[in-house]
Amino acid sequence: MAIARFPETETAEVHAAEDAIVVLKRRMTGMELIRAARRLHELSVELNVHLAKACGFCHDCADVCPFEDMEEEIDLPGYLRKEAGISEGAKLCAYVNEEENSVTIAEAKHPYDLRDVPPEILDMFLSAGLCLGELDELLIKGDVVYEG
Structure with missing residues (x-):
């Protein structure tokens, strides 16, 4: 606590979010608040740089990223979900069979993919030329990309 200049008698304010905990002084001067905000x-x-390095730059997609215009959701009418035994809130994936000119829609086996990434992160990746395909693969596999 000394490195953060917390006096021993200081009470802390804890902000908890999914996958992160931030501890701040409960009372701060303007400069203390500026330093805290800057460090955060x-x-x-x-x-974000760590995540970008894990994904790397896009090299294989020529001029157009196939993930750039990805739809947010694959839609399937409720009666088809019910008939297929797919729960209402389940994430769906589409598989293309070019030989048969068909598309198969199935329940995704993974909890996360690009559809779960906030738009500002996707925009950052696109504008920096980072590979959304690699990001999608990391999310689908659930690979560990950070060890502090």
């Missing part, structure tokens, strides 16, 4: 911003940048 720096940490955010560091984490």
Whole structure:
């Protein structure tokens, strides 16, 4: 706590979110708040850079990223979900069979993919030329990409 200049008698304010906990002084001067906000911003940048390095730059997609215009959701009418035994809230995936000119829609076996990434992160990846395909693969596999 000394490195954060917390006096021993200082009470802390805890902000908990999915996958992160932030501890702040309960009372801060303007400069303390500026330093805290700046460090949190720096940490955010560091984490995004770490993720970007795990994905790398896009090299195989020529001029157009196949993931750029990905639809947010694959839609399937309720009666077809019911008939297929797919729960109402389940994530769906589409598989293309070019030989038979058909598309198969099935329940996804993975909890996360690009559809779960906030738009501002996707925009950052696209504008930086980072590979959305690699990001999608990391999310689908659930690979560990950060060890602090």
